[in-house]
Amino acid sequence: MHGRQLLGFAVLFVCWQSAYSARILGILPSAGWSHYAIGEGIMKALAHAGHNVTVVGAHHWKQAPPNYRTIVLEELVFDKGGSEPDLFEYRNDPYLKVLYLLYTHIGPGLSETVLSHPKVNDLLQSDETFDAVIVECFVSEALYGFASHFKAPLIVFSPFGASMWANDLVGTPYPYSQIPHTFLSYTDRMSFMERTINTLLWNADRFYYQNFYLPRQEEMYNKHFPNTALSFQQMMKNTSLVLLNQHFSLSFPHPYAPNMIEIGGIQIGEPKVLPDDIQRFINNSEHGVIYFSMGSMLKGRNFPAEKRNAFIKAFSKLKENVLWKYENTSLPNKPRNVLVKQWMPQNDILAHPKVKLFITHGGLLGSTEALYHGKPLLGVPIYGDQRLNMARARKGGYGIDIEYERLDEDYIYRSIRAVLDNDSITEKAQMIANRFHDKPMSPAQTTVFWVEYVIRHRGAPQLGSAAVQLSFVEYNLLDVYGLMVLTAAIAVKGISLVVKRMALFIGRSPKCGNSGKNKSD
Known part of the structure; x- marks a missing residue:
């Protein structure tokens, strides 16, 4: 039944x-x-x-x-x-x-x-x-x-x-x-x-x-x-x-x-099974993984050569492995700890517990996905709302941003270590994730x-x-404020006229001392 x-x-x-x-x-x-x-x-x-x-x-x-x-x-x-x-x-x-x-x-x-x-x-x-x-x-x-x-x-x-x-x-x-x-x-x-x-x-x-x-x-x-x-x-x-x-x-x-x-x-959506090559790369990453993507509109392949080489050299010094969404089939001088692919399942990668950091342009879509999974951010904002999003990360303590014009090997490496070696930044990202998930x-x-x-x-x-x-005019109460100002002006003008008339009247009235003197004479 x-x-x-x-x-x-x-x-x-x-x-x-x-x-x-x-x-x-x-x-x-x-x-x-x-x-x-x-x-x-x-x-x-x-x-x-x-x-x-x-x-x-x-x-x-x-x-x-x-x-x-x-x-x-x-x-x-x-x-x-x-x-x-x-x-x-x-x-x-x-x-x-x-x-x-x-x-x-x-x-x-x-x-x-x-x-x-x-x-x-x-x-x-x-x-x-x-x-x-x-x-x-x-x-x-x-x-x-x-x-x-x-x-x-x-x-x-x-x-x-x-x-x-x-x-x-x-x-x-x-x-x-x-x-x-x-x-x-x-x-x-x-x-x-x-x-x-x-x-x-x-x-x-x-x-x-x-x-x-x-x-x-x-x-x-x-x-x-x-x-x-x-x-x-x-x-x-x-x-x-x-x-x-x-x-x-x-x-x-x-x-x-x-x-x-x-x-x-x-x-x-719910994380899906990763492609075999990405899964093997992550599994073999003893010290964890950094995921690097400049989003769907900005292209990693469009980095000027000196900026691209700065990332390559900085990544080669890391103990962590790096997944880089790079839109060409090959990357010159690619370090052994870097895997490049033209497309990567971003949400599924960020959901993996071995992923420790998301290097991003600071777009709202990727930032939201990273925080959903409790991953800290290292941002390279370029345009639009990306600077605003990274300002929030900086204020919230779950990420830092770096200036595009200053990108060089040492700057990139020190910035990565500043996030990864500071447990409080990761803890803040995980705290944000807990808040984000806490809804009816x-x-x-x-x-x-x-x-x-x-x-x-x-x-x-x-x-x-x-x-x-x-x-x-109505929404900003300009008509109301205008009436208030007009009323106040009329009131001030009226008071001013009254004061002037009273002063004139007092000035024209005979003085008491003079009046007594005339009578005695």
């Missing part, structure tokens, strides 16, 4: 899940894997929960189940046709130049590639329907039109965590005194000068974003979604949910609106719950903040 009851419950659960299965569209425009992996992690979680998922993007999930469909846009891949950029060139670019490139070239270029693609046009002209549309929030506002087109709730995910672009969608505040700009190597404890620089950069960013970038996105939106029910401005105020690639245990607390949800680590639901479970919540409640307007409906 007990077995029959269990079987009955199982059948009911399967039937409920099938009946509840939603159709969800994911728009993942980024060419770089570090951004795409976040979106794919979200879509995989929804597919595993039984929903029918369609993904528009540059990559394809090879082991996808039948309810996961990918519309592959090969034109989004950077190195298609040999056009791969060398991102090391951006290391010395001023912050405003990087923002200019994002706002004028990278973001609009990716969005236009998606919206003008024949496969996407076929999708837009089809009779398909979706219960929710999920779009990456990374200079891609024109793509929010997919939600309006399919009359579905808009859900976005932010690969940078709580960015200005994401916060504005749901009315989340981000005080400049506390929240450092993405491109600055500051923490939530800033000095006076840091707060000054942070405020100037935030305001410059916001001014260009609102006055030059968004109008261009609106033009693109109107061009590709001419018949949608919502205007661009209405669409920007109609976001149901923001999923953040962030967790407070990895950074610092942020103020959030109710419909901003942290799902940091969504891309991390996994990132995948959290994602599924909130996406389903939005679908169940038809956009969940009850989560929305009234802040998105307020103008700049």
Whole structure:
């Protein structure tokens, strides 16, 4: 009887899940894997929960189940046709130049590639329907039109965590005194000068974003979604949910609106068995292993020869073995304790107990995976949010960063030893891992719950903040402060007039002494 009851419950659960299965569209425009992996992690979680998922993007999930469909846009891949950029060139670019490139070239270029693609046009002209549309929030506002087109709730995910672009969608505040700009190597404890620089950069960013970038996105939106029910401005105020690639245990607390949800680590799956050659290399590493990768966008092969040789010489002096993700098939003068491969299963490697250190560019994806497994960091930040991430590591005590311009054999070797020979750094990384794992639901479970919540409640307007409906003047109380200043000015003016009149009256009145003298005369 007990077995029959269990079987009955199982059948009911399967039937409920099938009946509840939603159709969800994911728009993942980024060419770089570090951004795409976040979106794919979200879509995989929804597919595993039984929903029918369609993904528009540059990559394809090879082991996808039948309810996961990918519309592959090969034109989004950077190195298609040999056009791969060398991102090391951006290391010395001023912050405003990087923002200019994002706002004028990278973001609009990716969005236009998606919206003008024949496969996407076929999708837009089809009779398909979706219960929710999920779009990456990374200079891609024109793509929010997919939600309006399919009359579905808009859900976005932010690969940078709580960015200005994401916060504005749901009315989340981000005080400049506390929240450092993405491109600055500051923490939530800033000095006076840091707060000054942070405020100037935030305001410059916001001014260009609102006055030059968004109008261009609106033009693109109107061009590709001419018949949608919502205007661009209405669409920007109609976001149901923001999923953040962030967790407070990895950074610092942020103020959030109710419909901003942290799902940091969504891309991390259960560790898989390592390839035989990597497993043998790790097993034969008596003193442990260092894993070295500059991520998916930066390429180790693009290091200048003197920088590459500095790493080679420094590694040759180590007692530890080194796994180096290096995108060429061979490495000149490779030491015996180094294994190079064009691709490595990063999460599976970082999960191995013999891996003692992760040398990284400081990207949020790799940093999150390292901390998930309690591995300390040695960062070589180049651009974007990498300096910010390594500033957090330095403040949190679970890693240090080194300057690209100073890279030489001795500097690299001493920095590696500074981490490996200091037990407290590894202990801090393991403490962060314990905090990161201590939560009621996994990132995948959290994602599924909130996406389903939005679908169940038809956009969940009850989560929305009234802040998105307020103008700049209203939100910042400039009208109220203006009235206060005007009232105070009127009061001061009134008091001033009264005082002047009283002084004039007193000055004109006869003096008592003179009056008595006249009478006696």
